Amino acid sequence: MLTEDGKHLYVSYDEYHSLIEKLALKVYRSGWEFDTILCLARGGLRPGDMLSRIFNKPLAIMSTSSYRAEAGTVQGYLDIARFITTPQGEIAGRVLLVDDLADTGKTLHAVINMLRSNYPPITDLRSAVIWTKGVSSFTADYSVDFLPSNPWIHQPFEVYDSMPPEKLLEKWRL
Numbered sequence: 001m002l003t004e005d006g007k008h009l010y011v012s013y014d015e016y017h018s019l020i021e022k023l024a025l026k027v028y029r030s031g032w033e034f035d036t037i038l039c040l041a042r043g044g045l046r047p048g049d050m051l052s053r054i055f056n057k058p059l060a061i062m063s064t065s066s067y068r069a070e071a072g073t074v075q076g077y078l079d080i081a082r083f084i085t086t087p088q089g090e091i092a093g094r095v096l097l098v099d100d101l102a103d104t105g106k107t108l109h110a111v112i113n114m115l116r117s118n119y120p121p122i123t124d125l126r127s128a129v130i131w132t133k134g135v136s137s138f139t140a141d142y143s144v145d146f147l148p149s150n151p152w153i154h155q156p157f158e159v160y161d162s163m164p165p166e167k168l169l170e171k172w173r174l
Helices: 013-030 046-057 108-116 155-162 165-171
Strands: 008-010 036-041 060-068 074-080 093-102 121-132 142-146 152-156
Touching: 013 046, 013 121, 013 142, 013 155, 036 046, 036 108, 046 060, 046 093, 046 121, 060 108, 074 108, 093 108, 108 121
Parallel strands: 008 152, 036 060, 036 093, 093 121, 121 142
Antiparallel strands: 060 074
16 A cells, blocks of 8 residues: 555555565566576565576575664665575576665666676576566566556565564563
């Protein structure tokens, strides 16, 4: 649900899963076939997992991080993992790069440049995101929702960002 002022988008689990299914259909309808899904952790983990299951393709994981300041609401220095975790040794062939959103576009540009420079076994690389913000400098090959008002997206699992084990214990005390 987009707030009236357009500054916040609240997404339920059902909406989130529906958007990932729509993303899967966009990829499927394009006719492009790929060998591996490479998701960017953390935001791309859930979409990557679902797409891996839907397409029955192996899931590789690359960790990136830039939203750490102000409780994860301010983009800072971009860290990109030096290694990719994959069940098939080395990532190669046609790769679908998955993240949750193209916010500024900096992360996706940097990762794609790094992959093209450092992973010559990747023969074809395409990108898929759920959301693309109007301020993004990156345009994914596959995207479900374009958000011209650039809202802050409140994803359903973000409740755990402020729920350490002590609060969880309080919640489940019987």
